[in-house]
Amino acid sequence: MAYLIAALLTLLSLLVISYPFLKPRLQPPTGSPSEELEGLERELRSLLDEMDRLQLDLEAGNLAQEEHDRQAQGLRRAAAANLRAQKPLQARADAEEELSASLEEEIRARRLARRQEDDRPQ
Numbered sequence: 001m002a003y004l005i006a007a008l009l010t011l012l013s014l015l016v017i018s019y020p021f022l023k024p025r026l027q028p029p030t031g032s033p034s035e036e037l038e039g040l041e042r043e044l045r046s047l048l049d050e051m052d053r054l055q056l057d058l059e060a061g062n063l064a065q066e067e068h069d070r071q072a073q074g075l076r077r078a079a080a081a082n083l084r085a086q087k088p089l090q091a092r093a094d095a096e097e098e099l100s101a102s103l104e105e106e107i108r109a110r111r112l113a114r115r116q117e118d119d120r121p122q
C-alpha cells in the first residue's frame with residue numbers, strides 16, 4: 001500500500017513539474033503592432049500582385065473565364081480578410097506611436113528643465 005501511495009505521489013509531482021513545459025501556449029508571442037502590420041501589408045501586396053497576374057493570364061488566353069472568376073473571388077476574399085485584420089493593428093500602432101511621441105516630448109522637456117536648473121548660478 002505504501003508503494004502505491006509513493007508511486008501516485010511521484011507521478012503527481014512529475015505532472016506538476018512538467019506541466020509548464022507540456023501545456024500549449026495560449027497565445028503565441030507576437031511582435032509589435034507595427035511589425036505585424038508590415039507583414040499584413042506584404043501579404044496584401046502579394047495578393048494584389050497575384051490578382052494582376054491572374055488578369056494577365058485571362059487576357060493572354062491562358063486561363064478560362066470561369067477559372068479566373070473562381071480564383072479572383074478567393075483572392076478578393078483573402079484581401080478583404082487581410083484588410084479587416086489590418087484595421088485594429090493600425091489603431092494599436094497609431095496609439096503606440098502617439099504614446100511614444102508624447103513620452104519623447106516629456107523626456108525632452110524634463111531634460112531642458114534640468115539643464116536650465118543646472119545652469120543657474122548658485
